[in-house]
Amino acid sequence: MKNIQIALDGPAGAGKSTIAKQLAAQLDYVYIDTGAMYRAITLAALEQNLNLEDGQALGELMKSLDLRLTPGDQGQRVFIGEREVTEAIRTNEVTNNVSFVARQAEVRTALVVAQRKLAERGGIVMDGRDIGTVVLPNAELKVFLTASVEERASRRHRENIARGMDSDLPSLQADIALRDKRDSERTVSPLKQAEDAIYLDTTEMNIDQVVTRLTELVEGVLQ
Template sequence: MARQITASNGKINIAIDGPAGAGKSTVARRVAEALSYVYVDSGAMYRAATWYLMKHEISPENVQEVLQHVPKMVIELKPDPSGQKVICNGVDVTTEIRSLEVTGTVSKYASIAGLREHLTSGQRQMAERKGVVMDGRDIGTTVLPDAELKVFMTASVKERALRRFKELRETADITLEQLERDIAARDKLDEEREVSPLRRSEDAIMLDTTHMDIDEVVDTIVSYCKTAIGWRG
């Protein structure tokens, strides 16, 4: 369970990590809403960077050119009644960054050290005042290693593919079998990259959500947070 800590302002930072398709973004957003915290979708930031670089026809293999463009990218996460808007250089890319093209390429760009360092710096600044729920691949290990609560969300490849299939079946022409292959390949890329690979922090709580619905997962993480800060409400 989460260790009990003393939060000077009554709030802590929560890091939620896990592989592709584990449902981190949806769960993290709802946990933040339940606790009146700020939600930071680090994955959306990498997707926005990917969208920008693909739009400018810059290959992830061309690291030097990628790094030349990094300072030119201004990525903003803005609260929205429907969840969160992602703005890149003034353009709302909330929908575009969820395309299959971006999904299939984001891991390649995310493995570039200079790009990660740039985005990580911004993410840490967002968490300085506490009361942040941040999800991604390396939040507990690299971005917020001092987060008071760390959760590593996972689920079987088959279950993660099924969840993604339900999201995409009305907007994308892709089979469940292809999604399973894509997610397994994404896992391999994330786990084997040299810079900030996907791994569970030693002090993170492992949460297998294969047989849990979203409400159960959210309630479980909220209970971890309340335990950590000695919530009496």
């Protein structure tokens, strides 16, 4: 069977990571969480008290950052050097600041090179904000996943509670709406649907239904 590149884009809280992870497992593909890369850089920058809008400083940070993604029993594991930061990059502090880091040209340019290298052999499911438009413009299947702000906030709220984190639903709705604005208005690689991407609103769908629909789309490409 041909190994293809699958690009999943969409706003925060659309379920991209969960869905991409399950789809990759079902296809026996490699899952690449690009958001985790930006989160790891954000965590490191916060810990070093860097200005999150100083692209040059962030670029220098990345040169010394040994960032690794490895598969694990519970999904992708994220390391900075020998330190695992899989959970640390999911805190509210990182979530609320990652948009500032992600819009810096120095950061995006370096990570696009790394992401393309990871995907060059195909057989991957990659999710993010600019996968279909910038990172993998020639991906065989591109899907733009979205859902209402209210539904995305509810999903994030349930995830936070499950992790034992403090969570306030109205605040999450405001944070997600603000992040949508930042992501779509940034100068470098703004969040937008690729012209050849399939639009999929998951507001009224559960995870299994979305994965089933994506599997159907994959089968259509492979036929």
